[in-house]
Amino acid sequence: MRRWPAQDALKPWQHRSWIFITSPGLRLKAAWVLDLYARTWQGEQLGDDEYVTSADAKTSIQTRCRCHPTLAPGKARAMRVNHTHGRGGALACLAVYDVQRPRAKVFGRTEECTGIVPFMNLATQVMSQEPYASVEPVFWIVDNGSSRRRQKEADRLTAATAAFPNTVMVHT
Incomplete structure (x- = not known):
């Protein structure tokens, strides 16, 4: 079995790639994030x-439902799973992770799309709960959404979260 991959022209284990940092200010932003994860500001x-959270969204998650129910195993019968499924559209999954251990906690929700309104729904879900509602500050590490409109997205996030004066937005 070893000889066949060794003789093939494709050898992924011999492939090396890298990315050059081209984003201005990336080192400074990365330092802020790494400092926050190390509980320094x-x-x-x-x-x-003082709390540190990290928020992100995963878009275009395909929702599926099984067409037939899974049957539990019975006496002398294996569990039966039919893998036929129906498509239910796409959703966005938004999540916030409170990075401090041992109290690390994950908050999440699904929305029809991404954007400022779904993000504010998530922020309200988190910031209306204790201890986040009454402590200061709560740091939010977020990306700026669309890479084509970074500053515009950062400004929109900052303006929208003015409803939560105890937050500090750190944009990556």
Whole structure:
């Protein structure tokens, strides 16, 4: 079996690739994020009552439902699973992760699409719960959505989260 891949022209284990950093300010943004994960902000150690969250969205998740129910195993019978499924459209999954251990926690929701309104629904879901509603600050590490409109998206996120004055947005 070993000889066949060795003789083939395709050898993925011999392939090397890399990405050159071309985004201006990436090193500074990465330093902010890494500092927050290490519980530091602007050179100061964060206290136990300061929270760091990381939010992101996964778009175009295909929803599917099985056409026939799975039958549980029975006496002398294996479980029966029919893999035929129907398509139910696409959804966006939005999630926030509170990065501090041991209290690390994940919040999530699905929406019909992404954008500022679904993001605000998620922010409201998180920020209306304790302890996030009453502590200051709550750092949010977020990307800016569309790569073509980075500054516009960053400005929209900052303006929208003004409803939560105890938040600090860190855009990547």
